[in-house]
Amino acid sequence: MPGKTVLFLPDKLSVTVEPGQTLLQAATKAGITLRGACGAKGVCGRCRVQVKSGRVSLSGQGRITPEEAAAGWVLACLAVPEDEVTVYVPEESRLTEHRVLLEERESGVLTAIETAETSLRPLFGRRLVTLAPPTLSDNTDDYGRLTWTLQQHGERAPFWAGYALLRSLPRVLREANWQVAVELAAVEGATEIQGVIPASGDLKGPFGLAVDIGTTTVAAELVDLATGNVVATAGTYNRQAAFGDDVISRIIYATETAGGQAALREAVTETVNGLVGELLRLRGLNPEDVRAVVCAGNTTMVHLFLGIDPTYIRLEPYIPAVNMPPPVRAAELGLAAHPEAWVYCLPGVASYVGGDITAGIKVSGIAAAEPLSLFLDIGTNGEMVLGNQEWLMACACSAGPAFEGSGITCGMRAVSGAIEAVRVLPGGFEVIYRTVGGEKPLGICGSGLIDLLASLHQAGVIDRGGRFVPDQESPRVREGSEGLEFVLAWENETGTGREIFVTQADIQNLMRAKAAVFAGIRTLLANVGLPLEAVEKVFIAGGFGRFLNIRDAIAIGMLPDLPLERYTYIGNSSLKGARLALLSQAVWEEMKAIARRVTYVELSVGNRFMEEFMSALFLPHTDLSLFPSLGKERD
Amino acid sequence: MTVAIAKERWASRCLETVLGTGPRQVKVGGDATLPFLHFEGEIPNPPVVALEVFDAPPQEWPEFLTGAYEGVLSDPVAWAKRCQDYGADLVALRLTRTHPDGENASPEEAARVAAAVAEAVEVPLIVLGCGVEEKDAAVLPEVASALSGRNCLLGCATQENYKSIVAGCIANGHAVIASSPLDINLAKQLNILITEMNLEPNRIVIDPSIGALGYGIEYAYSIIERVRTGALMGDKMLSMPVILLVGQEVWKTKEAKTPDTAEWGEHKKRAILWEVTTAVSLIHAGGHIAVVRHPESLQYIKEHIAKMMQPQKY
Numbered sequence: 036m037p038g039k040t041v042l043f044l045p046d047k048l049s050v051t052v053e054p055g056q057t058l059l060q061a062a063t064k065a066g067i068t069l070r071g072a073c074g075a076k077g078v079c080g081r082c083r084v085q086v087k088s089g090r091v092s093l094s095g096q097g098r099i100t101p102e103e104a105a106a107g108w109v110l111a112c113l114a115v116p117e118d119e120v121t122v123y124v125p126e127e128s129r130l131t132e133h134r135v136l137l138e139e140r141e142s143g144v145l146t147a148i149e150t151a152e153t154s155l156r157p158l159f160g161r162r163l164v165t166l167a168p169p170t171l172s173d174n175t176d177d178y179g180r181l182t183w184t185l186q187q188h189g190e191r192a193p194f195w196a197g198y199a200l201l202r203s204l205p206r207v208l209r210e211a212n213w214q215v216a217v218e219l220a221a222v223e224g225a226t227e228i229q230g231v232i233p234a235s236g237d238l239k240g241p242f243g244l245a246v247d248i249g250t251t252t253v254a255a256e257l258v259d260l261a262t263g264n265v266v267a268t269a270g271t272y273n274r275q276a277a278f279g280d281d282v283i284s285r286i287i288y289a290t291e292t293a294g295g296q297a298a299l300r301e302a303v304t305e306t307v308n309g310l311v312g313e314l315l316r317l318r319g320l321n322p323e324d325v326r327a328v329v330c331a332g333n334t335t336m337v338h339l340f341l342g343i344d345p346t347y348i349r350l351e352p353y354i355p356a357v358n359m360p361p362p363v364r365a366a367e368l369g370l371a372a373h374p375e376a377w378v379y380c381l382p383g384v385a386s387y388v389g390g391d392i393t394a395g396i397k398v399s400g401i402a403a404a405e406p407l408s409l410f411l412d413i414g415t416n417g418e419m420v421l422g423n424q425e426w427l428m429a430c431a432c433s434a435g436p437a438f439e440g441s442g443i444t445c446g447m448r449a450v451s452g453a454i455e456a457v458r459v460l461p462g463g464f465e466v467i468y469r470t471v472g473g474e475k476p477l478g479i480c481g482s483g484l485i486d487l488l489a490s491l492h493q494a495g496v497i498d499r500g501g502r503f504v505p506d507q508e509s510p511r512v513r514e515g516s517e518g519l520e521f522v523l524a525w526e527n528e529t530g531t532g533r534e535i536f537v538t539q540a541d542i543q544n545l546m547r548a549k550a551a552v553f554a555g556i557r558t559l560l561a562n563v564g565l566p567l568e569a570v571e572k573v574f575i576a577g578g579f580g581r582f583l584n585i586r587d588a589i590a591i592g593m594l595p596d597l598p599l600e601r602y603t604y605i606g607n608s609s610l611k612g613a614r615l616a617l618l619s620q621a622v623w624e625e626m627k628a629i630a631r632r633v634t635y636v637e638l639s640v641g642n643r644f645m646e647e648f649m650s651a652l653f654l655p656h657t658d659l660s661l662f663p664s665l666g667k668e669r670d
Numbered sequence: 671m672t673v674a675i676a677k678e679r680w681a682s683r684c685l686e687t688v689l690g691t692g693p694r695q696v697k698v699g700g701d702a703t704l705p706f707l708h709f710e711g712e713i714p715n716p717p718v719v720a721l722e723v724f725d726a727p728p729q730e731w732p733e734f735l736t737g738a739y740e741g742v743l744s745d746p747v748a749w750a751k752r753c754q755d756y757g758a759d760l761v762a763l764r765l766t767r768t769h770p771d772g773e774n775a776s777p778e779e780a781a782r783v784a785a786a787v788a789e790a791v792e793v794p795l796i797v798l799g800c801g802v803e804e805k806d807a808a809v810l811p812e813v814a815s816a817l818s819g820r821n822c823l824l825g826c827a828t829q830e831n832y833k834s835i836v837a838g839c840i841a842n843g844h845a846v847i848a849s850s851p852l853d854i855n856l857a858k859q860l861n862i863l864i865t866e867m868n869l870e871p872n873r874i875v876i877d878p879s880i881g882a883l884g885y886g887i888e889y890a891y892s893i894i895e896r897v898r899t900g901a902l903m904g905d906k907m908l909s910m911p912v913i914l915l916v917g918q919e920v921w922k923t924k925e926a927k928t929p930d931t932a933e934w935g936e937h938k939k940r941a942i943l944w945e946v947t948t949a950v951s952l953i954h955a956g957g958h959i960a961v962v963r964h965p966e967s968l969q970y971i972k973e974h975i976a977k978m979m980q981p982q983k984y
Contacts, residue, residue, distance in 0.1 A: 649855040657855045
């Protein structure tokens with residue numbers, strides 16, 4: 036059977052897909068990443084597209100109304116082209132590009148974290164050496180002469196080299212007059228000699244790559260390994276997002292859909308290669324110039340990236356295939372880098388605490404400091420680490436993607452047009468909001484949602500349990516298809532011509548997200564029998580953290596009521612950690628040691644977390660005395 | 671060798687709730703110690719027992735239970751008086767006719783029945799809705815208004831429907847039953863929500879949604895225990911008295927419904943003991959008001975309470 040051609044508008048991109056493949060798969064092939072939260076199950080209703088011409092067969096309606104269906108609207112994940120079709124992809128169905136957090140300078144909050152490493156000793160480096168020429172009294176072989184000299188220069192034994200290198204070694208050494216640059220890669224406690232070239236040549240770089248593979252976003256830095264300088268940065272969405280918002284739905288997609296695991300691997304590889312291409316173009320370099328890659332990602336991301344079966348990560352007792360994967364050649368992964376370049380994935384701790392968190396521990400410095408510190412990655416997985424130089428404990432509270440706008444009817448990421456701050460006036464008649472970029476509102480992002488939750492309660496629209504107070508006179512509170520909802524912006528105010536509102540279900544979703552974070556913190560503390568006040572420093576990482584207003588987050592009971600000066604925002608510590616490891620063999624070893632030190636707390640065991648979660652499902656908390664600064668303390 | 675009696679020094683005590691008016695008024699709570707540990711703290715009021723009255727003849731009751739109310743099953747007023755004669759400390763009127771899937775009686779109709787029952791008895795009245803949250807939210811405020819000034823106990827208010835019920839209680843001087851699904855945090859949250867409407871904490875009674883013997887009683891036991899220790903340790907939002915809706919749970923178990931069998935023995939004896947054991951266990955956990963159905967259960971429970979209220983001497 037011939038393939039079906041799909042033309043995407045307004046991009047005017049045309050692709051041919053196999054019979055039976057959906058419009059979602061076609062869009063991915065065309066490089067258009069559609070929004071999807073449910074793992075292509077037709078439930079979330081985000082991948083809406085309009086069929087302009089041609090026939091599609093549908094395996095379901097999703098949330099498309101009959102009127103919309105008559106106008107050609109379908110969910111891309113449920114529609115299979117039957118002949119040549121033309122499809123219009125509206126803006127709101129796309130994962131639009133946005134600034135992915137790359138640098139701490141964007142944070143506006145801090146930071147005083149010292150990232151300078153003592154010595155530059157990258158995982159891949161060129162060492163200039165002069166070998167003593169052989170004589171009758173020094174008849175060592177060429178390879179032995181080379182390794183002996185390297186050892187004298189402080190390189191780490193044992194050494195090993197590929198057969199191809201040995202074949203050319205005698206000639207290269209002599210032609211270079213025994214003055215050579217040796218290309219060395221640190222691999223699992225040994226040193227691989229990847230190349231021997233004349234020292235006199237024009238030596239650029241070498242370059243390395245630090246990559247943060249986030250569930251939602253992927254960021255990369257191109258690093259000059261000779262100087263340690265970052266020469267270019269780039270970030271984008273993880274194209275796996277089309278197959279599910281969170282790690283669980285992606286694992287399900289990988290294990291239950293034919294070819295799912297390959298599709299996810301391809302999606303992330305393409306995402307990373309896209310970034311690498313962009314970085315190399317900026318600097319006029321070739322993939323062969325990239326000689327080492329360090330990736331930081333959560334355990335699931337690493338499994339999917341390496342093409343390792345993730346099935347058992349999500350099944351009790353939650354065992355990943357590997358926490359500390361050995362390095363893999365770039366060629367084996369299909370990465371746009373020197374084929375022999377090693378790809379190192381930062382060591383993780385457990386199924387839901389991965390190398391990105393190990394990086395966070397290193398970057399925040401909590402493992403080396405005396406004060407009791409808390410590291411929080413406020414994202415979909417909600418990993419957190421508590422401890423100091425003596426002990427470290429970690430858990431993942433699975434906050435869900437609500438604060439990243441997912442799973443919320445009118446939620447969106449913090450891109451232009453997102454409502455980022457809201458005030459609801461008492462009674463709920465009037466709403467004041469501010470959008471990113473001052474644009475007409477398109478939806479509401481995480482910081483806006485946190486603001487909204489606090490504000491709706493203060494205005495008397497919802498009670499402490501997050502339920503709409505019945506019988507309100509405000510025209511903004513109305514009966515929707517799924518219970519009461521609150522209209523934030525009327526259709527004539529918005530950029531889409533559709534109202535922006537929050538439903539009772541959205542509010543419960545937010546309540547659960549914030550409760551999970553706080554319950555995670557309390558559970559870690561309870562494990563060591565310490566009160567909230569014992570936490571002397573809180574480091575917040577993750578893309579969402581940048582937009583987070585700490586005051587608001589305390590007001591809704593998501594973060595502990597500690598003095599604001601104890602909070603520090605450290606930006607993308609995952610990417611930073613990857614770069615530190617790339618530039619220092621010592622840091623790489625240290626991260627392994629850190630990962631081994633961390634005690635993973637399994638939250639599903641015992642009653643503690645559930646108990647804490649239930650008590651945090653309240654504004655701000657069932658135990659109001661935990662939030663003294665909110666001025667509503669009971670005796 | 672002398673033995674020193676170990677006594678816990680509690681920081682606080684349970685709130686005392688007064689129900690009803692006049693000479694047969696009932697006080698519950700006020701405990702300054704764990705159940706019946708007289709040597710350690712004051713227990714000003716014994717636990718009390720209520721009998722249930724239905725506003726329509728109940729279906730599916732075994733004969734020995736309906737037999738106890740023979741001749742009054744169709745007349746809630748006469749039934750309530752019978753309960754009073756049996757020695758009930760309170761009467762619990764259950765408004766089954768308001769259920770939307772059944773007769774769907776109007777709030778006004780329910781209020782009329784409640785007023786007639788209240789008029790007929792001297793003991794305090796508990797009024798229980800049909801359990802459908804929306805309907806109870808409409809019925810109970812009407813009942814509250816019809817019983818204005820009689821200081822009744824109305825319920826059950828849940829996180830979904832507490833607003834109108836509590837408003838009715840505030841306006842007409844009643845106490846409210848705050849019902850939560852076997853979760854200490856949810857119980858506490860509902861109490862906070864209710865007190866934030868400015869109902870005094872001592873006008874709230876906690877219904878932890880108990881399970882009967884063999885059907886989750888151990889969850890109820892530990893929840894009630896935690897409510898009591900919370901109160902004694904000074905948690906104001908857990909200091910309210912606890913009501914045990916024993917009858918409604920026990921009489922739906924198969925042990926209370928199955929006729930005489932060789933393995934399980936005599937039906938009547940077994941069913942009543944099921945009710946007594948459930949009530950007594952949960953009173954020992956810290957319950958204050960037990961609502962039961964059989965008058966013999968009432969007798970046994972009251973005898974047990976009387977014995978337990980005799981102070982220990984050391």
